[in-house]
Amino acid sequence: MKPTKKITVALAGTPNVGKSTVFNLLTGLRQYTANWPGKTVEVKEGIREFDGYEIKFVDLPGTYSLTAYSYDEVIARRFIVDGKPDVVVQVIDASTLKKDLYLTLQLLELTDKLILVLNMMDIAKMKGLEINVNKLSALLGVPVVPMIAVKGIGVDNLLKKIIEVVEGRVQLRPLRISYGEKIEPLIVKLKGLIRREKVQGYPTRWLLIKLLEGDKEVIDTLKSSPEYKDIILSYNEILKTSPNLSIIIASLRHKMVDTIYKLSVRQPKELRTLSEKIDRIVLHKVLGPPILVGVLTVAFLAVFTLGEALSDLASYAFSMITEYLINNYLTTIINPLIRSLIADGVLPAFDVIISFIPMITMFLIVYAVIEDSGYMARATVIMDRYMHILGLHGKAFLSVLMGFGCNVPGIMATRGLEHHRDRLIAILVNPLVPCAARLGVMVFIVNLFFEPFRATLVMVWLVTLSLLLVALTGALLDKVIVKREFTELIIELPEYHIPSIKNIALLTWVRVKAFIKRACTLIFVSVILIWFLYTFPTYEVETSFGAQLGKLLEPLGKFMGLDWKAIVSLIFGLLAKEQVLAAMSVIYRVEEESLGEVLKNVWTPLQALTFLTVLMVYQPCVATIAVIRKETNSWKWTLLSIVYTLSLALILGVLTYNIGSLFLR
């Protein structure tokens, strides 16, 4: 076999240009997600062999620009500099070429080895655009490869071009943008202070342009080193006389884009697309909201009805296997500890995981369809106003909605938020959205203690309270987390696309795999830990560490009118909130069917209400914790979430019980 040479290719592009389709086409199943340390951004990588080369493709986050406006942009440009890719490929939507050229100009400043992919050539043609590919390539001085990714057209050409560029067989004469008589002298002046081609890997000219644009990260980089003191000083001088440099630079780039576009594209005078016509209905002031409700209802039902049914099925199949194993093999194990570990620890842990996977898969499919079709942006536009009432970003709507079904997909749905900060807030408030499991327990207990009319009122109160908490927590975090980025809605309305099944299948597969790998280990460990709590040291729940912990906490429970048994069931609820009822039947030593009668005897309605309030708010279940850990990629925020919800539950429990005891008796 020929020795393979390894090269790295970065895929850049603005959002919604079909970059992930191109990536999937290039790498197929040989892809994986790589979380970058400390950040909530997931970067996909994949391998393709071609012509004796092993090419690693890195799918950078979609960005409109390369200023340090969002983490995505910082990550994209850092990779281009620090990751030292052999080639950077920019994927462009040929049908909205003009929008993408702005990024092209910035990429040209950062790298010499750029290839443009003009994706969706068919759609561009349908719109009546005539793109002169050779002209465009000549103007920019880099290769341009036309492509129709959904049909697999143009891939080989791209791969060939990449190899040609790597081997230096193509002449690249990247366009150098001149920023005119106002900016250029400033660059020359500052460059005189550096006298180097590169600063920490960044091309000096690029760095200075970014400095003049007021790029925060570049300023910090220069400030951190005393040798660049002079530069910062003269930059501050320049800023005094002309504060609008960034606007001038952006305007100049747009003019340049206009020129390049006019020279290489012929377009019909009136460019009206089908998407615009569709949007007249979808974003209509009367029709829009009901359409949204319809779409979301279907999405919700697909995830939580179909997904749940599949989950139940998986769970059922698993329980059959479990039973078989227990009956046939477990009895042969004499050591009671190991027997218990397997029967009450390991198998239930697998059960939790197995019952999650179908639902997560359904969610990821639905998410990908809404995203890929272009509807997500429209839904965000319609929901933005309402989400602001909750103190959240418009793009968080799907996260809150899914949270009512289950917080795990709810938290995963925050991926659409482009700012680390907005996303963190959305992740941290999500556990406060009452999930179906909690709602189930709540309905059961409320119906025991209140007659129908009051029961409804109590449920409405509990749900309202939780939404109130979402809003308050959102507002609180908004104050606490440093506001670096501007967060008012700015969102592109991409052209509608019919989602490609292959693309969605691949996307879902990769994400489910990542979920299993990252979240499931933690779920597994937590379930075993809880098993430990309830087994040791005596094999009896009532005398276990868990029960002792419950008794230890009883004085605290007194403030809320809750005894140790209630506290112990809540600790059990960490497994999954619906487990609370099962735990109660064990602790109160009754069959699950007659649990209601027993509870009615031991609790007053007020105690029940307090219990439910605590149940609704207190710490997320292990699966939710695992997914918070996975999505925030930080233990600090995960722990904060646990501590916060626990304290909140405690406060609300005490308040409910004490205020309530003034009225309810």
Place this chain on the structure above:
Amino acid sequence: MYNIIPLALMKPGQEGVIVHVEGGFGVVRRLAELGLVPGARVRVESSYWGPVVVWVSGFRIAIGRGLARKVWVKVG
């Protein structure tokens, strides 16, 4: 005759040229990067409550209403 009004007050279908963008440094630059710079032609696609959908240099973006109040457009 022409008027200068905020983007947020433009009617659907109305066109104009941006003359000025107010606001913090970050957001002004962001809008500039997306093509909302002084001199750019815009057309409002939809605007009733919530974000304003605006057509600019070949694509459409929705921007929050608060922000749309800060983009001044020459119409006429």
